Amino acid sequence: MNRVVRIHEHGGPEVLRIEEAAPQPPDAGEVLIRVAAFGLNNSEAQLRRGTYPMTAADLPTRIGRECCGTVEAVGPHVSSVQPGDIVCTIPAFDMKRNGVYGDWCTVPEAGVTPIPKGLTLVEGAAIWQQYLTAYGPLVLYGDVRASHTVLITAAASSVGLGAIQLAKLRGAKVIGTTRTAAKRDLLKQHGADHVIVPPDEPLADRVLQHTGYRGFDLCMDPVAGPDIAQLAACAARAATIFLYGQLSPVPSPLPLLDLLRKGLSIRGYTLWEITLDPNRRKRALDYIRRHIESGALRPIVDRVFRLDEIVAAHAYLESGRQAGKIVVKVEESAS
C-alpha cells in the first residue's frame, strides 16, 4: 500500500487525512524508506494545529519525522545505507516533502541511521527524538555528572523519560515533575529520585527540600510560561534552564532578579542544534546507540496504534494520558 498522512488545513486530530500517493523517487542524497512504524511527537500536534513555534507549515503538507523501516531505494551520492537495510529516521529535515507518517517516506541521508542492535521495528520508531533532545542539554552542553541535580519537567513525556534515563546514566540526581499523580510511580520506576506533582505540590519548595536548599543545577523544560518564575526560584547558583519547547499558551516572563542574584542562564534549545550539524549528529548518534545497545537506555513505548487509527492516536497524544512514546504500526507484521 502507498498510504500517506497529510494535512490540508490546521485543526484537531480529524484534519489528519490518509491518502494514496505513489512513493517519491529519491533525489540525489535522498533515501526512500518503506515504513514499518512511526513515532508521534508533540511538535507534530503543534504543526497540525498551526501552533508550531519553529516554522509555519506550507499546506498541504505531510507530517512526521521519526520512523523505522526498510530502505527501498537510494538516490545518487548516498553511501551510508543501501536497499534492504533496516533504518530509523531522525529529525533532521522538513516535513513538507519528507514527512514519515505513511507507508513510505523519502528523506535526506543525514536523517537516516541504522537501527540499533536488539530493537524491534516498533522500538526503532521510539528512540531518537527523546534521546537526541536530551543529549544536548545533558551531555554536550551541560556535561551532567554525579554531583549535579537535574530537574525534568513534564517528565512523563517521551523526552522527559528519555532525559531521566540519560541523566541517571550520567550519575546525576534526578527530580521529575508531572501534573498527573498517577504517573508518580512510573517516573520512579524509570529512575527519578524524586517526583513532584504541581500544582498540588509547590514546585520550588519541593525542589529546594530535595536538594538541601541548594537548588537544581540544570533543568530541561518544554513548557515555559509563568512557571518559569518557579524554576528560577529553585535554581542553584549558576544553574541553566534549558527551554526546549513552548507548550504553555501564556507568554513567559523573564525572572530577572533571580537571574541577576544567582547568575542563572536561560537557554533556548532544540534538537536541530544536534541533528543539523554533522559532527554533533555523529557524536550524539554514536553515544546514544552505544547506550541503547548496552541496555542503559531503554525505549519506552506507551501504546501502539494502527495507521487507520491515526486520528485516535493524535487525540491520545494530546490527552496527556501517555507515559512515553506513542507509536503507529504501519506494517501489520512489525512488532
Next chain:
Amino acid sequence: MNRVVRIHEHGGPEVLRIEEAAPQPPDAGEVLIRVAAFGLNNSEAQLRRGTYPMTAADLPTRIGRECCGTVEAVGPHVSSVQPGDIVCTIPAFDMKRNGVYGDWCTVPEAGVTPIPKGLTLVEGAAIWQQYLTAYGPLVLYGDVRASHTVLITAAASSVGLGAIQLAKLRGAKVIGTTRTAAKRDLLKQHGADHVIVPPDEPLADRVLQHTGYRGFDLCMDPVAGPDIAQLAACAARAATIFLYGQLSPVPSPLPLLDLLRKGLSIRGYTLWEITLDPNRRKRALDYIRRHIESGALRPIVDRVFRLDEIVAAHAYLESGRQAGKIVVKVEESAS
C-alpha cells in the same frame, strides 16, 4: 576631617547626608583607608532610591564601593597591603559597614588592591567597577575575539565605555547604543565601530545591517525591560545576552521564540561572580591591571565633584548626561 556619607531614608539625591564619624578601627582582615577620591555607580543611586535589585539596604547605611586612597591602618591577618600604600577598593563588600563615600572607609582586604602604575588618585577611583563588570562577559565567559560582534547597550555609561575598550582590546567588532545622539562621536572616539541611537534608529534593524544580517554574538545590557525582544531579534545563532542590571522599571518578557529558533542564552550576571571568588578576582585584577598599565584600557573620567557637592553629583549621575565615570574628590590635593 572624618566626614562620611550616609542615608537614613530612601529617596532622591537629597537623602545623602554628610555626617561626622570617627574612623572604624579595622577588624581582623580589614583595612582602614584615608579616601582621596571615590567613584559613583548606578547601583548606588538604586540603593539610595530603594530600588537596588540585589539586596535591600538596612538603614541607616553608608554607601559607595569604589575609592582610591592611602592605607591608614590594617587589622590582624592582613598581608597584601600595609599603611602608606596607595590602593583602590573594588566592589567586593556590603555598603552598610564598608561604604566608601567619605573621608575614610574600612573594608575587607579582599576588596583592596594597589593602584595601577601611572594613574592619578582620581583615575584610581574610576576604573575597577567598569572593567571588572565587563571582564566576566567579555573575557571569562564570552572569550570574545576578532571574529565576534559585541553589542553594548547604554554604551556611554562607565561600564559601557569600559566594555567598548575591553571588547576592542580583544579585537571584536563593537556596536554601541546610546539614547543621546550627542554622544555618538564620543562612543566612536572610544572605539565603537558603529553607534545606534534608539528609538530614533531601530535597534534590531541597524544591528542586522551592521553585521551583514548575521546579528551580534554577545550583548551586554544593563537595562532589560521590553527592549529585550529587540535584542533577541538581532542576535546571531547561539548568541548570549548578558543582563547585568535592571534599569528598566518595566518587567521583562522572555523572547522565547527567538531563544528556541536561534539557540540563544540569556544570562544574568553581576561582577560579584568575579570579585567574591578569590581565583577569578585575582585573574581579573591581573588582566585589567596589565592592560591599564600598558595604556590599552584608559580610565574615562567625565566630571569631578567635591564631597560637599555629593547631592549634585548624584543628581548628575541620574541625569544621564555623563559619559564615563563621575568622581568625587575628597582630598583637595588629589588630582
